Amino acid sequence: xxxxxxxxxxxxxxxxxxxxxxxxxxxxxxxxxxxxxxxxxxxxxxxxxxxxxxxxxxxxxxxxxxxxxxxxxxxxxxxxxxxxxxxxxxxxxxxxxxxxxxxxxxxxxxxxxxxxxxxxxxxxxxxxxxxxxxxxxxxxxxxxxxxxxxxxxxxxxxxxxxxxxxxxxxxxxxxxxxxxxxxxxxxxxxxxxxxxxxxxxxxxxxxxxxxxxxxxxxxxxxxxxxxxxxxxxxxxxxxxxxxxxxxxxxxxxxxxxxxxxxxxxxxxxxxx
Amino acid sequence: xxxxxxxxxxxxxxxxxxxxxxxxxxxxxxxxxxxxxxxxxxxxxxxxxxxxxxxxxxxxxxxxxxxxxxxxxxxxxxxxxxxxxxxxxxxxxxxxxxxxxxxxxxxxxxxxxxxxxxxxxxxxxxxxxxxxxxxxxxxxxxxxxxxxxxxxxxxxxxxxxxxxxxxxxxxxxxxxxxxxxxxxxxxxxxxxxxxxxxxxxxxxxxxxxxxxxxxxxxxxxxxxxxxxxxxxxxxxxxxxxxxxxxxxxxxxxxxxxxxxxxxxxxxxxxxxxxxxxxxxxxxxxxxxxxxxxxxx
Amino acid sequence: xxxxxxxxxxxxxxxxxxxxxxxxxxxxxxxxxxxxxxxxxxxxxxxxxxxxxxxxxxxxxxxxxxxxxxxxxxxxxxxxxxxxxxxxxxxxxxxxxxxxxxxxxxxxxxxxxxxxxxxxxxxxxxxxxxxxxxxxxxxxxxxxxxxxxxxxxxxxxxxxxxxxxxxxxxxxxxxxxxxxxxxxxxxxxxxxxxxxxxxxxxxxxxxxxxxxxxxxxxxxxxxxxxxxxxxxxxxxxxxxxxxxxxxxxxxxxxxxxxxxxxxxxxxxxxxxxxxxxxx
Numbered sequence: 001x002x003x004x005x006x007x008x009x010x011x012x013x014x015x016x017x018x019x020x021x022x023x024x025x026x027x028x029x030x031x032x033x034x035x036x037x038x039x040x041x042x043x044x045x046x047x048x049x050x051x052x053x054x055x056x057x058x059x060x061x062x063x064x065x066x067x068x069x070x071x072x073x074x075x076x077x078x079x080x081x082x083x084x085x086x087x088x089x090x091x092x093x094x095x096x097x098x099x100x101x102x103x104x105x106x107x108x109x110x111x112x113x114x115x116x117x118x119x120x121x122x123x124x125x126x127x128x129x130x131x132x133x134x135x136x137x138x139x140x141x142x143x144x145x146x147x148x149x150x151x152x153x154x155x156x157x158x159x160x161x162x163x164x165x166x167x168x169x170x171x172x173x174x175x176x177x178x179x180x181x182x183x184x185x186x187x188x189x190x191x192x193x194x195x196x197x198x199x200x201x202x203x204x205x206x207x208x209x210x211x212x213x214x215x216x217x218x219x220x221x222x223x224x225x226x227x228x229x230x231x232x233x234x235x236x237x238x239x240x241x242x243x244x245x246x247x248x249x250x251x252x253x254x255x256x257x258x259x260x261x262x263x264x265x266x267x268x269x270x271x272x
Numbered sequence: 273x274x275x276x277x278x279x280x281x282x283x284x285x286x287x288x289x290x291x292x293x294x295x296x297x298x299x300x301x302x303x304x305x306x307x308x309x310x311x312x313x314x315x316x317x318x319x320x321x322x323x324x325x326x327x328x329x330x331x332x333x334x335x336x337x338x339x340x341x342x343x344x345x346x347x348x349x350x351x352x353x354x355x356x357x358x359x360x361x362x363x364x365x366x367x368x369x370x371x372x373x374x375x376x377x378x379x380x381x382x383x384x385x386x387x388x389x390x391x392x393x394x395x396x397x398x399x400x401x402x403x404x405x406x407x408x409x410x411x412x413x414x415x416x417x418x419x420x421x422x423x424x425x426x427x428x429x430x431x432x433x434x435x436x437x438x439x440x441x442x443x444x445x446x447x448x449x450x451x452x453x454x455x456x457x458x459x460x461x462x463x464x465x466x467x468x469x470x471x472x473x474x475x476x477x478x479x480x481x482x483x484x485x486x487x488x489x490x491x492x493x494x495x496x497x498x499x500x501x502x503x504x505x506x507x508x509x510x511x512x513x514x515x516x517x518x519x520x521x522x523x524x525x526x527x528x529x530x531x532x533x534x535x536x537x538x539x540x541x542x543x544x545x546x547x548x549x550x551x552x553x554x555x556x557x558x559x560x561x562x563x564x565x566x567x568x
Numbered sequence: 569x570x571x572x573x574x575x576x577x578x579x580x581x582x583x584x585x586x587x588x589x590x591x592x593x594x595x596x597x598x599x600x601x602x603x604x605x606x607x608x609x610x611x612x613x614x615x616x617x618x619x620x621x622x623x624x625x626x627x628x629x630x631x632x633x634x635x636x637x638x639x640x641x642x643x644x645x646x647x648x649x650x651x652x653x654x655x656x657x658x659x660x661x662x663x664x665x666x667x668x669x670x671x672x673x674x675x676x677x678x679x680x681x682x683x684x685x686x687x688x689x690x691x692x693x694x695x696x697x698x699x700x701x702x703x704x705x706x707x708x709x710x711x712x713x714x715x716x717x718x719x720x721x722x723x724x725x726x727x728x729x730x731x732x733x734x735x736x737x738x739x740x741x742x743x744x745x746x747x748x749x750x751x752x753x754x755x756x757x758x759x760x761x762x763x764x765x766x767x768x769x770x771x772x773x774x775x776x777x778x779x780x781x782x783x784x785x786x787x788x789x790x791x792x793x794x795x796x797x798x799x800x801x802x803x804x805x806x807x808x809x810x811x812x813x814x815x816x817x818x819x820x821x822x823x824x825x826x827x828x829x830x831x832x833x834x835x836x837x838x839x840x841x842x843x844x845x846x847x
Contacts, residue, residue: 070736077655102274106738116729119752128747129737134273178733185737281742288648291641292661295716298709299668302675305683356572364569374573377580383763383833384826385770387797388583390804391822395586399810416579423576470670477672480772480797484804484818519674519773526678526777534682541675552670556663 019047019236022088023189023219024069029083029095031064031073038064041083042245044238046189048088051211051220053234053251055227057266061243062223063113066191069094069221070108071101087188106133109182110191114198115174117166117181122149122158125166125177129185144184152180153210172203179210183218190214192222196229208233227267231255239263306545310538318539322492323521327532332540334491335521338407339476341495341510342517345411346418346475351468353415354422361423362430363452382420389417390484398485405486407495408511413481418471425467429460462562466555473551477544479519489524491516518544587826590819597813603820609783609799611817612806618817620824622783626700626793627825630775631768633704633789634711638764641708642715643757649716650723651745662717669713677777680706685778698780698792706778707771711764718763722756722843723749759839766832770825772797796825 024046031039039061046052054062064073071094073079084093087107094104109129117125126145135141145162149155154176158169166177175195182190192211196204211220211233224230230237230251237251239262247254247263258264321331357374365371393413403409433456441451457464495513518540525537595603598618606619649658685702689695695702726749734744750757780792781802794802800818808815 072732072736075732075735100274102277102738102740104738105736106274108736110732110736112729112733112736114729116727116733118730118733118748128734128739131747132734132737132739132743134277181733181737191736277740277743281740284644284742285648285652288644288652291644292648294641295645295668295709295712296661296664299664299671301683302671302679305679306675309682353572353575356569357575360569360573365573371573374577377576379837380830380833381576381579383766383829383836384583385767385772385797385829387770387772387800388587388822388826388829391800391819392579392583392586394804395590395819396582416575419576419579473670477670477674479672479674480776480801483801486804489805519672522678523674523773523777526674526681537678541672541678544672545675548670548672549667552663552667556666 019045019050021048022046023048024085024087026065026068027084027086029065029068029081029085031061031068031082032080034078038243039068040243042240042243044245044248045236046219046221047236048219049215049217050235051215051222051233052236052238053230054221054223054238054240055225055230055266056240056246058225059242060240062240063193065240066110066193066221066223069189069191070105070110071095072110074101106185107187108189108191109185109187111175111178111182111193111195113194115171115178117169117174117177119165119167121163122166122169122177123162126180126184128181133185145180148180148184151183151210151214152176153206153213154180170203172199172206175199175203175207176210179207183214187218189219189221192220194223194225197225204229227255239266241266303545306538306542308538309535310540310542313535313539314542318536323490323524327530327536330525330533330536332518332521332543334494335516335518335540336543337494338487338491338515339517341407342410342414342482342515343472343476345408345511346414347468347472349412350415350418350422350471350475354419354471355426355464357419358423358426358430359452359457362427363448363456378420378423381416382424385480386417386478387480387484389413390481392416393481393485404512405488405514406512407515409485410482410487410515410517413485414475414478417478417481418475421471421474422467425470426460426464429463429467430456432463433459462558466559466562469551469555469558473548473555476551477519477548479523482517482520483523487520488514488516489520583826587819587823590816591823593811594813594816594820597816598820607785609794611814612803616813618820620796620821622785623794623796623799623821624824625785625787626775626779626783626795626798627769629700629787629789629793630704630707630771630779630795631765633701634707634768634771635761635765637705637708638711638715638768639761642712642760642764643719645712646716646719646723646757646760647745647750650720651741651749665713665716668709673710673771673773674777676706676710677703677773677775680774680778692790695790696780696792698778699790700775700779700793701789703774703778704789706774707768710771710774711767714767715760715764718760718840719753719757722753722760722840725756725844726752753843755839756843759836759843762832762836762839766829766836769832770797770829772801776801796821 022045026042026044028041028043029039030041042065054065056062067073068081069085081095085095086093123145126148127141130141130144146155154173157173169177196207234251237254238248239246241262247258247260255267258267318331320333322334324330393409397403397409397412398405437455438451441455495510495515496507498507498510522537522540522544525533525540603618603620606617607621608617608619609622610617649661680703684706685697688702730748730752731744734748775795776798779798781794781798782792784791784793786793799821803814803818
């Protein structure tokens with residue numbers, strides 16, 4: 001598929017702000033629930049080893065957009081994608097009919113809005129992705145679990161109770177467990193759907209700190225309803241409204257000198 | 273790697289389908305067997321004759337009449353009590369140890385084997401209350417048996433009415449009973465009806481408790497008619513009459529050696545299955561229509 | 569209306585009272601020790617023995633055979649219905665299963681005696697016309713709808729976010745079902761089995777018709793034997809005088825049955841409740 005060269009990106013600063021290298025990008029991505037169009041030709045680039053934030057009022061389609069990346073919508077009947085999501089470096093359109101959603105999900109990882117640890121032990125939660133991938137070697141799994149828990153800044157807190165139920169941890173710990181679960185399989189792209197919305201400020205701060213640390217190794221795409229959070233942690237920001245991309249640009253620029261009136265109204269709190 | 277995992281998945285899907293096919297296939301097989309063995313016997317003579325020592329002359333008339341009358345008693349007793357209990361539990365009862373106790377006994381009764389109800393009836397109705405092996409005894413027994421089903425399904429139907437509806441009624445000054453009678457019951461009527469049909473369909477096929485209360489297996493007369501030609505034109509003598517019902521008649525025929533009687537049993541079974549399936553089908557249809565219509 | 573609701577309490581109390589009262593009369597004549605240890609049950613013979621073990625064995629064997637059918641078939645079906653079947657398919661299958669559960673038990677008895685047992689005799693010509701295997705299998709099919717619908721309920725109650733968590737890791741439907749949904753729903757599924765057991769133990773007409781009515785202490789499902797329920801039916805069909813020891817023996821047998829099913833029911837409901845509290 002030909003990559004869109006202009007038009008879709010409405011950055012006033014022009015091509016200078018174009019992120020690169022890219023880990024992924026969406027090209028005129030549209031999405032339907034039944035006959036209802038909820039994403040309208042959205043094109044966003046995702047810079048490698050950067051944090052890209054999606055902001056916008058609730059119902060603007062940002063979560064729907066995120067869930068397109070690992071084909072979560074395939075699980076429900078009556079949904080339809082149009083356009084493309086291209087994953088680099090192999091330039092593969094993961095929405096192609098020939099692409100198996102499971103294959104996509106094995107390359108990507110996702111953290112959900114509400115912590116959803118499985119009712120299994122902490123250890124088994126993190127090991128789950130590895131087991132699904134057919135890894136049986138106990139030593140490999142042990143090592144990966146520890147690594148992932150360390151990356152998620154949870155190791156020190158749970159190393160003595162790896163066999164405790166994942167659901168017995170506190171909210172913030174549960175969410176970090178879910179992040180560890182996502183990281184254990186070395187995903188190329190980490191999708192986060194409002195990961196801190198169910199957490200208290202302290203737990204939120206620790207997760208934000210964690211993301212800063214993680215972005216050195218993994219590309220992150222995060223949906224947040226909290227503009228301050230987007231401004232604090234992301235490198236790039238996309239502002240969506242009513243299923244459309246209004247503006248995309250470097251976070252700093254977008255928050256200081258937005259090009260679009262709608263963006264300015266939103267970030268100054270005049271609506272949304 | 274993915275291929276192998278997908279292979280397992282396809283394999284499991286086949287397994288799941290065959291498991292379901294086994295269940296559904298049994299139903300077909302069961303019906304087929306009854307049909308092949310019994311359809312030849314299912315004629316007017318069979319429906320209008322009394323039992324006989326000769327299989328080819330035997331009929332099911334007393335059993336059909338008996339089933340109808342027993343069901344009449346069951347419905348008249350079981351439905352009002354069950355629906356009233358459900359309304360009480362959903363709309364009136366506060367959480368006390370008493371309601372706890374009622375709830376526990378209802379769930380428990382739903383799981384008590386039907387033959388235990390038969391023993392209860394034998395001890396209580398037949399001997400202690402002296403009702404004997406009568407239509408009244410059988411009807412009361414089955415009424416107790418279906419009580420939990422009626423209560424549970426009625427409660428579910430009532431619970432599906434959103435609380436906003438009740439609040440709206442209360443806000444207009446309705447009393448609790450007005451709210452129940454004007455809103456809750458009418459809106460949940462088809463759900464309650466579904467439960468009643470299912471409960472009666474279960475009762476009509478019950479055999480074990482009726483055996484224990486002492487239904488006859490060979491009966492050559494009909495209960496006295498509920499209508500008389502003298503005032504007051506109604507008679508309740510039939511309530512105390514000995515009786516038999518369809519499942520008992522079928523049981524009696526199954527237990528007799530010889531293919532002729534097996535054919536009679538199959539014919540009775542066909543009638544019985546036909547009736548329960550029709551009632552269940554009706555209930556499923558009512559529920560299906562209700563689900564389509566209701567918008568909350 | 570409170571009175572109506574209290575009918576259920578009254579029924580439960582009366583059941584217990586009647587069973588206990590008549591059983592007390594029975595145990596005045598028969599010692600509890602004989603009842604629990606004697607290996608013969610011949611209350612209607614000139615030399616009466618009152619050992620519940622043969623009846624208990626018959627009940628256990630037929631129920632176990634039933635469970636061996638219902639648990640694997642039921643679990644696989646429930647997983648399929650909950651995790652794989654399209655909503656359309658579910659709408660067709662579930663009512664069909666309800667119909668399967670609504671067929672009168674006496675008809676299942678006919679089926680066991682005249683269809684299943686002859687079919688088994690094709691495989692093993694030595695099986696007698698009355699045996700426990702055929703009725704056991706039929707009991708399994710009878711409790712199948714209950715097992716399927718309760719375990720499917722349990723699986724569908726597992727929140728979607730857990731499934732999504734697993735799919736997002738690249739798991740297939742089967743892996744998600746097997747490693748996430750089933751473990752999460754375990755107590756609900758086991759509760760379904762337990763309630764199935766209770767139903768199997770109390771099943772009457774199938775065994776009364778197709779398993780024979782001779783008490784027989786054996787664990788071999790190929791042999792004929794009477795269950796507790798079949799014995800009660802057998803006595804009720806005869807004409808025993810009210811108050812005789814034979815008459816009272818069915819209440820003693822019924823008491824054993826009631827205690828067993830009460831225990832299973834309570835266990836099953838406690839497990840279901842615990843499961844509901846988690847989600």
